[in-house]
Amino acid sequence: MAKPQASRAMVSVGRRLKALRTAVRPRLTQGAVGDALGKSQALVSLMEMGGQLPTDHQLMTMLDLYQVPEAIRLDLLAExxxxxxxxxxxxxxxxxxxxxxxxxxxxxxxxxxxxxxxxGALVPWPAQTLSYMQEVDEFHVRENGVERTATQHTVRLRRQQIFFRPDSPAELDALCSEAAVRAQVGGPVVMKSQLDHLAEFMQRPNVTLRIIPFSAGAAAATQVNLNVLDYPTPNDPGVATMDTGTGVAVHEDPKEVRARRRRFDYLASKALTPDGSLELIEKLSKEL
Known part of the structure; x- marks a missing residue:
């Protein structure tokens, strides 16, 4: 079975192979490519859908057929x-x-x-401290048990490491309501520690965090848990996910992803600047 990281790369490679094939004039069918490979049309279709990676020999045969420049060949082979x-x-x-x-x-x-x-009204998960997580998920302990909930907290901390990778850390653009930094989750001690951590986290060059103030009205009151993920591969439309309360809904259709981007951009337009957000966080920390 393909590993998770590879599956995303496979989809990306498949899209690129399909685009290269359909750009050829006169257009090549999957059947014609299959004949050139000595394989079936079904295998070519599977590759273009991201279900299987071509071998190096198959790739070079296909790229010869498509008359692809050397730079693109090397890039695809590396991917x-x-x-x-x-x-x-x-x-x-x-x-x-x-x-x-x-x-x-x-x-x-x-x-x-x-x-x-x-x-919405929670500190974004990439910036949550363990103590804050434990207080937020107090109810889940009753539902899932202490051990399972603790494991999920460990996993959340591990997930945060994509923003601390020594090579190519992921970029973060995060929004939350003013309620997220004013509510004293866990009491003053836990919340002060969370706010101080948040202020420190915001100093990272790959992190942008903005607060939507109460004065923004409905935008600050919206209870939303939305993620939009972008990838290094050119022309990858990305993925959007939303917390449904009982699970995570994944949207990979480009139209659905664009709709979530528009929602994110709308909320961002109501937010304070990063500097204004940091000033508010530091002010609230001093008050605790």
Whole structure:
């Protein structure tokens, strides 16, 4: 079975192969490409849907047929080899304690170049401290048990590491309501620690966090948990996810992704600047 990171790369490679084939004039059919490979049309279709990566020989045969420039050949070959090189993933050891929808979300997050998040009245998960998580999820302890909930907190902390990678850390663009930084989750001590951590986290060059003030009206009151994920591959439309309360809904259709981007952009237009947001966070911390 393909590893999660590879599956995203496979979809990307498939899209690129299809675009290269359909750009040829006169247009080549999948059947004609299959004949050139000595394989079936079904295999070509499977490759273009991201279900299977071509071998190096198959790739070069296809690119010869499509008359693709050398630079693009090398780029595609490197992308395929990177996908093949993916080995075990860190979250495999936690699978028994995680909902399937959360596993799918992690699979999509891990290779992302940029994560855009709107979290309503909660501090965005990439910036949550463990103490804050524990207080927020107090109810889930009753539902899922202490051990399972603790495992999910460990996983959330591991997920945060995509923003601290030494090579190419993911970019974060996060929004939350003023309620997220005013509510004393866990009491003054826990919340002050969370606010101080948030202020420090915002100093990272790959992090932008903005507060939607109460004065923004409905935008500040919206209870939304929205993620838009972007990837390094050119022309990848990205993925949008939303917390449904019982799981995570994943939207990969480009139209659905664009609709979520528009919602995020609308909320962002109501937010304070990053500097104004930091000033508010530091002010609230001093008051605790």
């Amino acid at each position: 395929i080899r990177e996908a093949r090189a993916s080995q075990t993933v860190w979250w495999e050891e936690y699978l028994s304690a995680l909902p399937r929808s959360l596993v799918r979300l992690i699979e999509l997050e891990d290779p992302a170049r940029k994560v855009s998040i709107a979290t």
